[in-house]
Amino acid sequence: MDPPPAAIRWRTTAVPFLVAVLVLTTISPSRAIYCDEDDCYDLLGVSQSANASEIKKAYYKLSLKHHPDKNPDPESRKLFVKIANAYEILKDEATREQYDYAIAHPEEVFYNTARYYKAYYGHKTDTRAVLVGLLLILSGFQYLNQSSRYKQAVAMVKKTPAYKNKLRALELERSGGITNKKRIPKNMDKKMEEDLSKELDLQITGTERPSVWKLVGVRFVLLPYTLGKLLLWSGCWFWRYRVKKYPYSWEDASYLTQRSLGIPHDRWATIDEATKEDLVLRRLWEKSNMERYVTEMRKESKRRR
Structure with missing residues (x-):
């Protein structure tokens, strides 16, 4: 006679559950992550109070x-793997402390598991070495990117008529006024190319x-030096222009003008000296002068339209 459906359902659901409860009650999940169903101390045949010397001696005796x-014997080989694993856990003070804590607090399953995986799978490399390696990799990629962009920009500039005109003018200057009216030969003097490239550096924006x-x-690496230099510069600026009330030097007045206009340093360097002098003399770092200058620029722009 077949059992009723209710009994079948109870057997298929309750029995595995009871087995799982039995396993969890006999084997602590916190301990199982270290030496599976075994006790690490029992595998080495030592007590939990054994010192490092006793643990080491027991391991060497069992390994022999x-x-x-x-x-x-295959069974002996399997046992040796367990013994070696137990020794790796107990010989290290940190992992042994974690294992002892798991034995004393089996209910903290998630905490003990997290500590175990952090100890065994977390990186053990020196943080300083990782930082140095990361900086070297980033610097390498940065330099390659800058080099590639610069080469592409130079290649594009060399295709422009302005480059060819300057190259012809440089050839004319070198030859004393005698030049070939035909196209510039491809095998031109390399020194001439290098000289012209130096002039082109300022033109590649x-x-x-x-x-x-x-x-x-x-x-x-130079960050401490840079910060120290910045603090020294700020202190000298405050003493010279805030305390002593000295007039701004030409270099410092140019810096204030550039900052007031929001012009990058590279672009400011390409402005002709006459324009720079006019802008500096306007004292644009003062609010009233800056407002007057902006008004003039707007009127000038409307007039050109």
């Missing part, structure tokens, strides 16, 4: 008995020649 080179001093790694 169960090492695969000494004992070819938005792209600069790669420099190690602008790499993130170098800047990070």
Whole structure:
């Protein structure tokens, strides 16, 4: 006679549940992550109060008995793997402390598991080494990117008529006024090309020649020096112009003008000296002068339209 459906359902659901409860009550999940169903101390045959020397001595004694080179029995080999794992856990003070805590607090399953995986799978590399490696990688990519962008910009500039005209003018200057009216030969003097490239550096806006001093790694290393230099500069500025009330030097007045106009340093360097002098003499770092200058620029723009 077949059992009723209710009994079948109870058997298929309750029995596995009872088995799982039985396993969890006999084997602590906190301990199981270390030596599976075994006790690490029992595997080495020592008590929980054993010191490091006793643990080491017990491991070497068992390894002589169960090492695969000494004992070819497959069961002995499996036991040696467990013994070696138990020794790795107990020989380290940190992992042994974690294991002892798991034994004393089996109810803290998630906490003990997190500590275990952090100890065994978390990176054990020195943080400083990781930081140095990261800076080197970032600096390398940064330099390659700058170099690639600069080469592309130079290649584009060399295709422009302005470049060819300057190249012809430079050839004319070098030859003393005698030049070939035909197209510029491809095998032109390399020294001439280098001289012209130096002149082109100032004309490639938005792209600069790669420099190690602008790499993130170098800047990070020089950060203490940069901060010290900035603090010293700020202190001298405050003493000279706030305390002593000295008039601004031409260099400092140019800096204030550039900052007031919001012009990048590279762009400011390309402005002709006459325009720079006119802007500096206007004292645009003063609010009233800046407002007057903006009004004039707006009127000038409307007049040109």
